[in-house]
């Protein structure tokens with residue numbers, strides 16, 4: 001039985017996790033649900049923890065919340081020596097550094113996408129990027145109207161993997177905006193990002209490798225959040241057994 005603390009319990013991912021946890025009492029016990037505010041039965045926003053009877057017994061925390069809270073979450077896990085699974089996206093480079101620093105003391109899984117199929121896509125794009133080394137890359141991601149960060153963490157990860165496979169510096173080749181006229185044509189090694197926000201799209205990523213006359217598109221469509229939540233629970237089960245360090249879903253899924 002795994003004793004879980006959930007950060008962002010009121011959110012779309014938090015609710016999906018709670019659903020799986022409560023339906024599998026032989027596998028999981030929810031000991032802490034952390035949320036920003038509750039609509040009804042309001043808890044004050046400075047008493048950020050909704051404490052359940054056994055909150056201090058948590059073996060692992062799973063975080064799907066907001067990047068603004070990462071420092072507080074890391075401090076809580078460091079204080080209680082609790083491993084952490086981070087699914088939240090949109091971190092600044094400074095926040096990423098804090099995650100890496102914390103991983104010197106506690107075990108952390110960090111992944112922008114917990115789904116098995118997307119992690120297989122991560123592997124696939126590295127292979128294609130090497131084989132089609134001169135093709136131009138454009139990444140188009142689509143998400144629901146409530147998603148705040150753009151490009152998605154998944155799109156950024158795909159871009160970083162492609163740049164890495166080609167020996168390019170990601171920050172030099174990433175292109176986020178083609179607005180206006182700067183009198184320059186597309187640089188051949190550029191990796192372009194486009195983001196769509198509309199409706200209730202759970203997550204769609206299209207990676208286009210394009211040359212003169214040919215195009216290879218790799219498409220991932222996620223139609224519900226169950227795969228993310230199952231991946232996060234697999235990561236929680238994995239991370240409680242690990243030494244301090246920063247781990248990925250590739251480590252969890254062994255792909």
Ligand SMILES: NC(=O)C1=CN([C@@H]2O[C@H](COP(=O)(O)OP(=O)(O)OC[C@H]3O[C@@H](n4cnc5c(N)ncnc54)[C@H](OP(=O)(O)O)[C@@H]3O)[C@@H](O)[C@H]2O)C=CC1
Pocket residue numbers: 007008009010011012013014035036037038064065066067068069086087088089090111112113114115153228
């Ligand atoms: N790695 C992966 O596989 C996936 C990652 N994600 C990422 O997970 C994160 C959450 O996604 P989702 O569940 O859809 O988001 P939601 O907005 O539905 O939920 C976010 C949760 O975080 C809390 N929250 C929001 N803003 C703040 C804040 N400023 N301070 C503290 N808490 C806050 C909310 O609390 P309250 O409701 O009480 O206000 C809510 O519980 C996003 O970064 C998203 O990109 C999403 C899906 C899959």
Ligand SMILES: O=C(O)C1=N[C@H](C(=O)O)C[C@H](O)C1
Pocket residue numbers: 089112113143147151152153154155202203204
């Ligand atoms: O906010 C979301 O919903 C999602 N966020 C993740 C991301 O930024 O890549 C993963 C997934 O696409 C859903």
